[in-house]
Amino acid sequence: MLPASGGAVVEFTVxxxxxxxxxxxxxxxxxxxxxxxxxVTE
Structure with a gap:
């Protein structure tokens, strides 16, 4: 769980x-x- 005032880094592939x-x-x-x-472009 991420609190409302917290932050995070997310890595993903499109x-x-x-x-x-x-x-x-x-x-x-x-x-x-x-x-x-x-x-997102090629």
Whole structure:
């Protein structure tokens, strides 16, 4: 379990090209700019 104020590093492999959006676990922060995109190309 990761506490709300904690942090972590995650390593993963994406097997398809595309643009993948992400937000923090507190979705209301997305309206304040806490969001991003992972763009995967070949």
């Amino acid at each position: 097997t398809e090209e595309g643009t993948f959006p992400f937000v923090t676990h507190q979705f209301n922060h997305a309206t304040k700019g806490a969001k991003g995109l992972i763009e």
